[in-house]
Amino acid sequence: MNCDVCKQKPATVFLTQIVDGKMQKVNLCEACSKEKGVTDPTGFALADLLLGLGASQEMEKSTVGARCPACGFSHADFKKTGRFGCAACYDTFADGLENMLKGMHKGLEHRGKVPPRLLKAKLRDEEMKKLQRELRKAVADEKYEAAAELRDRIRNLENEAHTAS
Amino acid sequence: MPIHTILSTSGEWLRGDGPQSHIVVSSRVRLARNLNGFPFPGHAKKTERVSVLECIKPAVESLPEMADAHSVYSQDLSALEKQVLVERHLISREHAAKGLGSAVVMNKKQTLSIMINEEDHLRMQAIRSGLQLKSAFKLIDKVDSELGDKLDFAFHNQYGFLTACPTNVGTGMRASAMMHLPALVLSEQVNQVIQAVNKVGLAVRGLYGEGTEAMGNLFQISNQTTLGEKEEEIITRLNKVIEQIILHENNARATLQQKKPVTLLDNIGRAYGILRYSHSMASKEALNLLSYLKLGVDLGFFPEECRMQVDELFIETQPAHLQKSTAQKLQAEERDALRASIIRGRLEKLPAPAPKSAAPQEPPAKPDDKAKD
Numbered sequence: 001m002n003c004d005v006c007k008q009k010p011a012t013v014f015l016t017q018i019v020d021g022k023m024q025k026v027n028l029c030e031a032c033s034k035e036k037g038v039t040d041p042t043g044f045a046l047a048d049l050l051l052g053l054g055a056s057q058e059m060e061k062s063t064v065g066a067r068c069p070a071c072g073f074s075h076a077d078f079k080k081t082g083r084f085g086c087a088a089c090y091d092t093f094a095d096g097l098e099n100m101l102k103g104m105h106k107g108l109e110h111r112g113k114v115p116p117r118l119l120k121a122k123l124r125d126e127e128m129k130k131l132q133r134e135l136r137k138a139v140a141d142e143k144y145e146a147a148a149e150l151r152d153r154i155r156n157l158e159n160e161a162h163t164a165s
Numbered sequence: 166m167p168i169h170t171i172l173s174t175s176g177e178w179l180r181g182d183g184p185q186s187h188i189v190v191s192s193r194v195r196l197a198r199n200l201n202g203f204p205f206p207g208h209a210k211k212t213e214r215v216s217v218l219e220c221i222k223p224a225v226e227s228l229p230e231m232a233d234a235h236s237v238y239s240q241d242l243s244a245l246e247k248q249v250l251v252e253r254h255l256i257s258r259e260h261a262a263k264g265l266g267s268a269v270v271m272n273k274k275q276t277l278s279i280m281i282n283e284e285d286h287l288r289m290q291a292i293r294s295g296l297q298l299k300s301a302f303k304l305i306d307k308v309d310s311e312l313g314d315k316l317d318f319a320f321h322n323q324y325g326f327l328t329a330c331p332t333n334v335g336t337g338m339r340a341s342a343m344m345h346l347p348a349l350v351l352s353e354q355v356n357q358v359i360q361a362v363n364k365v366g367l368a369v370r371g372l373y374g375e376g377t378e379a380m381g382n383l384f385q386i387s388n389q390t391t392l393g394e395k396e397e398e399i400i401t402r403l404n405k406v407i408e409q410i411i412l413h414e415n416n417a418r419a420t421l422q423q424k425k426p427v428t429l430l431d432n433i434g435r436a437y438g439i440l441r442y443s444h445s446m447a448s449k450e451a452l453n454l455l456s457y458l459k460l461g462v463d464l465g466f467f468p469e470e471c472r473m474q475v476d477e478l479f480i481e482t483q484p485a486h487l488q489k490s491t492a493q494k495l496q497a498e499e500r501d502a503l504r505a506s507i508i509r510g511r512l513e514k515l516p517a518p519a520p521k522s523a524a525p526q527e528p529p530a531k532p533d534d535k536a537k538d
């Protein structure tokens with residue numbers, strides 16, 4: 001049996017872990033087990049390794065042949081490492097990504113912390129969407145006075161966004 | 166602050182005075198962050214890694230939390246120094262393998278450690294003694310906000326913080342507690358607990374060898390998912406589950422004391438005997454036996470004053486800590502001999518284990534005979 005990571009050397013370290021109630025087995029050679037730090041029961045490496053191995057298999061289905069314009073990372077690179085090359089890769093490989101993230105996480109949308117410097121922009125973005133919804137509704141309901149007011153507020157927000165960026 | 170000061174003093178979490186520290190050894194929260202416009206470390210050229218490093222390191226050093234920090238380039242640390250930091254959980258094994266282009270910044274209390282150019286540009290962690298996930302999160306969250314003002318983090322409107330590995334995307338947060346669960350292991354309930362925990366989307370890890378036994382009866386409980394939930398929600402869920410496990414472990418301890426007092430005393434007594442009289446001991450065996458000694462202290466079989474000694478041995482008998490205590494390079498065999506000798510020395514004054522109230526199945530205890538030896 002060969003090592004699951006390098007696929008070259010014979011596996012000598014056999015690990016099992018229960019993830020989501022399922023037993024997962026990983027077979028590693030001496031060198032890879034040392035490098036991945038999986039012999040350390042307190043490290044995070046084992047979980048990352050186990051999750052990572054599954055991840056690269058998920059990606060197999062789509063985005064074959066894609067290459068990141070920012071960093072040159074290819075689909076094959078991802079398959080090999082289970083890692084991306086740069087932040088832009090998340091958009092390059094977006095098609096395959098959704099499927100993979102679905103199996104891995106609780107949702108597909110970040111609901112946690114937003115960096116303080118981006119928070120303003122994000123709030124403005126949400127406010128803008130809300131106003132536009134209200135505007136469409138006002139127009140549909142033929143409430144033209146309200147619509148005019150909403151248009152002004154949207155214009156103000158747009159100006160704010162321009163000066164901020 | 167020079168590195169040997171860090172290496173020769175133990176961190177706050179090793180003192181084991183946090184809440185619930187009888188069962189929860191330590192709480193850790195780690196955040197992964199990357200800079201916009203640079204490839205992730207694993208895909209970056211050396212010059213790119215160096216420029217990221219020179220951009221991040223001064224920003225980290227200027228944090229108020231890092232006023233008394235030790236900041237060091239990876240290439241300036243010896244292999245042994247790195248290994249000691251790994252055993253203290255201040256850097257990861259992966260980071261220990263890095264050279265030029267990486268660095269680590271740690272505060273004096275060793276509650277904060279920030280790795281630069283590990284798998285992500287930034288891996289920041291807070292570690293506290295006992296069950297203190299919330300305070301560990303607060304600590305690292307503040308550091309993150311301060312750094313976020315100075316640095317341009319890669320952040321995606323839908324996916325949140327972008328990380329090299331998609332398993333970390335979103336919050337970039339991995340929160341974990343290291344738990345000591347000897348009674349659940351002894352009473353063969355630990356697998357049930359592990360399965361229950363997995364059902365609520367958390368991961369439990371011991372290191373499973375051939376059997377189902379974890380080394381030193383130590384298990385790490387952590388969140389598996391990082392996307393789709395708020396940080397606070399993840400921490401709260403984890404905290405609740407840990408409190409449940411503490412309850413189960415305490416129940417298992419009480420049941421063992423009531424229903425299997427002889428088995429319990431036998432396990433602790435054998436551990437005591439082997440630790441005190443052996444002349445060669447591998448690190449795995451040491452961990453497993455020390456676990457019973459720690460349980461013995463928790464249950465009052467040993468005087469409370471011995472707690473520190475036992476806790477310290479968990480870390481001091483690790484390979485790099487052993488090697489650090491001596492000038493010559495040790496072979497595995499010599500290391501096992503040194504380990505046994507350090508343990509014998511430390512436990513020389515430890516009295517034989519005795520249940521707090523006399524065990525019912527035993528003839529009247531003669532504590533004097535035992536204590537003299």
Ligand SMILES: [Zn+2]
Nearest residue numbers: 003006029032
């Ligand atoms: Zn291998």
Ligand SMILES: [Zn+2]
Nearest residue numbers: 068071086089
């Ligand atoms: Zn890329």
